[in-house]
Amino acid sequence: MSVPRPTLCWQVCEQLGQDICAGRFASGEVLPPEPALCERFNVSRIVVREAVKSLAAKGVLDVRRKTGTVVQPQEHWQLFDPDIVAWRVQAATLDARFAADLMELRRVVEPQAARFAAERITEDEIRAMRSAFDAMAAAVAGQGEYVPADLAFHAVILAACHNQFLRQMQGVLSVILRTSFTLSSRVPGGPARSLPLHEALCDAIEARDPDAAERAVVALIERAGRDLHAVISPPVPVSSTTPRRMPSLMLQRNN
Numbered sequence: 001m002s003v004p005r006p007t008l009c010w011q012v013c014e015q016l017g018q019d020i021c022a023g024r025f026a027s028g029e030v031l032p033p034e035p036a037l038c039e040r041f042n043v044s045r046i047v048v049r050e051a052v053k054s055l056a057a058k059g060v061l062d063v064r065r066k067t068g069t070v071v072q073p074q075e076h077w078q079l080f081d082p083d084i085v086a087w088r089v090q091a092a093t094l095d096a097r098f099a100a101d102l103m104e105l106r107r108v109v110e111p112q113a114a115r116f117a118a119e120r121i122t123e124d125e126i127r128a129m130r131s132a133f134d135a136m137a138a139a140v141a142g143q144g145e146y147v148p149a150d151l152a153f154h155a156v157i158l159a160a161c162h163n164q165f166l167r168q169m170q171g172v173l174s175v176i177l178r179t180s181f182t183l184s185s186r187v188p189g190g191p192a193r194s195l196p197l198h199e200a201l202c203d204a205i206e207a208r209d210p211d212a213a214e215r216a217v218v219a220l221i222e223r224a225g226r227d228l229h230a231v232i233s234p235p236v237p238v239s240s241t242t243p244r245r246m247p248s249l250m251l252q253r254n255n
Helices: 008-021 034-041 045-057 082-090 096-120 123-140 146-159 164-184 190-206 210-232
Strands: 061-064 068-071
Touching (some): 034 045, 045 061, 082 164, 096 190, 190 210
């Protein structure tokens, strides 16, 4: 089965999103007018308007009648949006503040989630958690992918809380966790070092020991924080020689 080609609107949205996340368009800056964007991307005004509308819905842009389309400050962005997270990672502009905030969020949510899971997990969920851990161990040994198995492991723990609000947050938290796991896994030997910590967490939840589960997940988060800082610190600045307007991408039109 073939993978659907991205639409023209999405291609424009993605490139503008990446440009903004990389700092090529700064907060408060007005984007080039529609005709210039149409020329750059070789698309119609309708496509540009739809792309701008998508970015505005994500909080990245603000369309003002007399001023034009203005880049919004980062605090207005939908930072949990999967696209924005991906664009920030691809832009290589992540810094120590990003790592600190991400780890703080994990410390707020995961220790209590581990306690709830240890108290409430079902036998089926224990089997699913152990299966995900086994997949992580296999990936460390060179068989399979580590990050999807890591995500599945933590997803079981969140589900095992049996809390309707945490269940609703699971999609958002998975974006944050995927970013953390993907970046941390770039550290040489990172997955192998974290595997025993995951096993300790798995064992504690299986034993239905909330205190041990909390200690295990805190140790895991601290290890992940050190790996994350090793990957993205010091911050990678946008090159001063980067052109403020990229050359036309000549996007390919869908047939």
